[in-house]
Amino acid sequence: MPAGKRFFPRVEQARWLLWLPAAVLIAFVLSLGGMFYVVFFDWQDERRDSLIQDILWLEQSMRSQLTEQQDWAVRTASEVGEGTLDEDRFQAASELILRENPEILSVELLNAQGQVEARAPSQFQAEHRRQPLASFEERDAFDVARRQGQPAFSNVYYSLDKQARVDLEAPVYRDHRFAGSVRLSYSLPGMLHHEVPWWIGQKYQIAIVDLGGKVIAAKFTVGERPGSLWHEIDFTPPGNGLRLRATAYHLGMGLAFPLLAGLMGLLLLLLGVSLWKIRQHIRRRHKVESMLREEMALRAAMEDSMKNGLIVMDPRGTIVRVNRAFCEMTGRTAEALTGQTPPYTFWPTEHLDELHGFVSATLAGDMPPHGFELPFLRADGESFWVRLYATPLINHLNQQTGWLASMYNITELKKKREAIAQAHQRFRTVLNGLDAAVCVSRCEDRQLLFSNRAFEENMVRASEDAPFCVVLPWPDDEGIGPLADVVDCDLQFNGSTRWYQLHRRRIEWVDGEPAWLGIYADITEARAFAERERLQAEKLQTTARLMTMGELASSLAHELNQPLAAIASYAAGCLNRIEQTPALPAVQLAAPLDKIARQARRAGEIIHGIRAFVKKREPKLARLAVSELLEHTLTLAGPMLSQHRVAFHIECDDGLTLDADRVLLEQVLLNLVNNAVEAMRDGKVARPTLTLTAHRQGERMRLSVSDNGPGLNPAVAEQLFTPFFTTKQEGMGIGLNICRSIIEYHRGEFGHAPKSEGGCVFWLELPLN
Numbered sequence: 001m002p003a004g005k006r007f008f009p010r011v012e013q014a015r016w017l018l019w020l021p022a023a024v025l026i027a028f029v030l031s032l033g034g035m036f037y038v039v040f041f042d043w044q045d046e047r048r049d050s051l052i053q054d055i056l057w058l059e060q061s062m063r064s065q066l067t068e069q070q071d072w073a074v075r076t077a078s079e080v081g082e083g084t085l086d087e088d089r090f091q092a093a094s095e096l097i098l099r100e101n102p103e104i105l106s107v108e109l110l111n112a113q114g115q116v117e118a119r120a121p122s123q124f125q126a127e128h129r130r131q132p133l134a135s136f137e138e139r140d141a142f143d144v145a146r147r148q149g150q151p152a153f154s155n156v157y158y159s160l161d162k163q164a165r166v167d168l169e170a171p172v173y174r175d176h177r178f179a180g181s182v183r184l185s186y187s188l189p190g191m192l193h194h195e196v197p198w199w200i201g202q203k204y205q206i207a208i209v210d211l212g213g214k215v216i217a218a219k220f221t222v223g224e225r226p227g228s229l230w231h232e233i234d235f236t237p238p239g240n241g242l243r244l245r246a247t248a249y250h251l252g253m254g255l256a257f258p259l260l261a262g263l264m265g266l267l268l269l270l271l272g273v274s275l276w277k278i279r280q281h282i283r284r285r286h287k288v289e290s291m292l293r294e295e296m297a298l299r300a301a302m303e304d305s306m307k308n309g310l311i312v313m314d315p316r317g318t319i320v321r322v323n324r325a326f327c328e329m330t331g332r333t334a335e336a337l338t339g340q341t342p343p344y345t346f347w348p349t350e351h352l353d354e355l356h357g358f359v360s361a362t363l364a365g366d367m368p369p370h371g372f373e374l375p376f377l378r379a380d381g382e383s384f385w386v387r388l389y390a391t392p393l394i395n396h397l398n399q400q401t402g403w404l405a406s407m408y409n410i411t412e413l414k415k416k417r418e419a420i421a422q423a424h425q426r427f428r429t430v431l432n433g434l435d436a437a438v439c440v441s442r443c444e445d446r447q448l449l450f451s452n453r454a455f456e457e458n459m460v461r462a463s464e465d466a467p468f469c470v471v472l473p474w475p476d477d478e479g480i481g482p483l484a485d486v487v488d489c490d491l492q493f494n495g496s497t498r499w500y501q502l503h504r505r506r507i508e509w510v511d512g513e514p515a516w517l518g519i520y521a522d523i524t525e526a527r528a529f530a531e532r533e534r535l536q537a538e539k540l541q542t543t544a545r546l547m548t549m550g551e552l553a554s555s556l557a558h559e560l561n562q563p564l565a566a567i568a569s570y571a572a573g574c575l576n577r578i579e580q581t582p583a584l585p586a587v588q589l590a591a592p593l594d595k596i597a598r599q600a601r602r603a604g605e606i607i608h609g610i611r612a613f614v615k616k617r618e619p620k621l622a623r624l625a626v627s628e629l630l631e632h633t634l635t636l637a638g639p640m641l642s643q644h645r646v647a648f649h650i651e652c653d654d655g656l657t658l659d660a661d662r663v664l665l666e667q668v669l670l671n672l673v674n675n676a677v678e679a680m681r682d683g684k685v686a687r688p689t690l691t692l693t694a695h696r697q698g699e700r701m702r703l704s705v706s707d708n709g710p711g712l713n714p715a716v717a718e719q720l721f722t723p724f725f726t727t728k729q730e731g732m733g734i735g736l737n738i739c740r741s742i743i744e745y746h747r748g749e750f751g752h753a754p755k756s757e758g759g760c761v762f763w764l765e766l767p768l769n
Helices: 002-082 087-100 136-148 188-195 198-203 256-303 324-330 349-363 411-432 453-458 524-551 553-580 586-614 626-636 638-643 662-682 714-718 735-745
Strands: 104-111 116-120 164-174 177-187 204-209 215-219 226-234 243-249 309-313 319-322 372-377 383-394 400-409 437-442 448-451 486-492 499-508 514-522 622-625 647-652 657-660 689-697 700-707 749-754 760-767
Touching (some): 002 164, 002 177, 002 204, 002 226, 002 243, 188 204, 188 215, 198 243, 324 372, 383 411, 411 453, 626 647, 626 662, 626 689, 657 662, 657 760, 662 700, 662 735
Parallel strands (some): 647 689
Antiparallel strands (some): 104 116, 104 177, 204 243, 309 319, 383 400, 749 760
8 A cells, every 4th residue: 555655646746747738729729720710800890889889871872862852742642633734744744853863663642542643764654544453552551641641652563573672651631631642662772782881891791681680681792602691681661570680791801711721720730749759658657557547447437435434353353454434433543443343443332232232143144134233333433233243254265254344324214213103103192192093904905004093983894703804985985076186075875874074085095005085074963063052043033924924914804804894794785686676687696795805815815925934834935926026025015005005016027037935035025125124214204105116137036125114223233233232122133134034045235325315225246147
């Protein structure tokens, strides 16, 4: 090892000498390349700035020229509209502007229908008169100028000679009415040919392109080829979506680059030859050094590069060698550990017997398959646990020369295992303390994987000796239907009177296998309590109906007294007539007897309605007409309305029907009518009026009972639906609460609101379907 330590500096010195010329060469090349990079891109930036300035100047020049021509077209259109410019003068003015602006192909005067009236430069022929506009772009620009009342450019289109063109339309107005337009037709190639100066054309290829980059027209120098440097700006007008593009012609760098590349190549060649000579000089020494370096690297990889601690012991247990990981693990140096015999300095004194047993078992070759868990001691007195595996060392003669022990620190793993065990124990303690039964079963065959105490004590067994089984709803089991990831249902086990609420969820078990988590809550008492509440609510509804009929009893007696008195009067009259005239014809008795029958039917209907209203029965939903419901309710409340001289009105949409329990809704309406009559009576309203309305609102019906009484006090309105809260001396405070329960049973809403003109409105909304 000392020789090896002296050898490494020589190797590093040789490597430094080997790579020094290469480093100098790389630095030189990078410096030269950096200089070339800076110069080249500075030159590129200057070219780009010049390109942008030139194309901006060109665009402004062309735009100024177009603006002057547009102003000429507007003036000409104005003179045509005022009648100061006849056809001959228009022809002369057009010929003049065509000579001054060769990019303009033609100037035309169009009438209001878009037909040509006059044209320059060619002699206008009679057969060409009144010809309409040919292309869509021409018509579109004409229509835009007519709608906007100002000059408009057309989109690019191509004439018969495949030349790209755009038109300028200046509207003509006579007496404030559109009378046509003055049209200037431009050739885009001609525009570039006549408007681009020669000094720009020598430097750049100028083109007009659309938004997609397609070249519409271009001007370029023959023999030159465009480079990669270009710039675009908007060129609108003329034409919508046109852009002006300038592309710089490719310029070479002359002889600078070849000379620079040749100089760099020569320098590289000279430095490469020098490097090769130096490499030949040290190659022989480097070969020997490489062999030694590989051997030492192999040993270092086997020992110091491992995260596990390594100990090499001879057959008597003396430590021969340790690696760096074991030194760091114990906090001791390799020199301090080498040569130690049992007991070692890293053995805790309280575990000496256990550790001696480990050494004896190792030397005897009795090694468990999972190794040993042993406590060790660091130099600072801190203890830690390791898992150790021992393997015999066999030399080339197949003889055992000692033992190689490999170990890794399991202190944190041991703490985590203990923490997991404690957490598991806490988890089981919490689950066992729950009243709800909890279990986990495998999805495949419903085999029980976990259960808490409540599940084991309360769930059903097939027999006393049979294992527990999980009763989960499968398809066609308990009427649940197809399996879902989450199921909430109530179920009852076979042979048991108890009811359970099941919440079942698909989970992933600790081994990754899908499983069902089932939570069973005993709801037998809750179901019984709910049933008692339901029966109590039915009794309260029946009681409320009886109370309502009690309040209406005197009025109903008066109402029944009228048909009964009429029956008695008509019957007495018939008897008197028969006694006076024994041979009285039957025709004279038909009318009184018919009245007797009608009055009897009326009394029977009143009594039948009262019996149906107060009869105790289960709620039954049936299809009923809303208009009949309102009329029957007012029939029952008629005596009370007559007694207090309340005028009533019914407003109902035609054809309103819904599924409801007639008696329950009549109970709600009678309660609301009774409350409204009493409110108007107590408020001493001069002309009490009651209005029942029923209107359709989409898929729902809104039914309201409104009065013109004193309305509700805000303090009373806040507690109106509080059970047993009442403002009446004889009231129980449950009427409105029962009404709201009935409406909620019908999947509806119930509320109240004040009327703007005085009084109160109680409303309810019910679904029509």
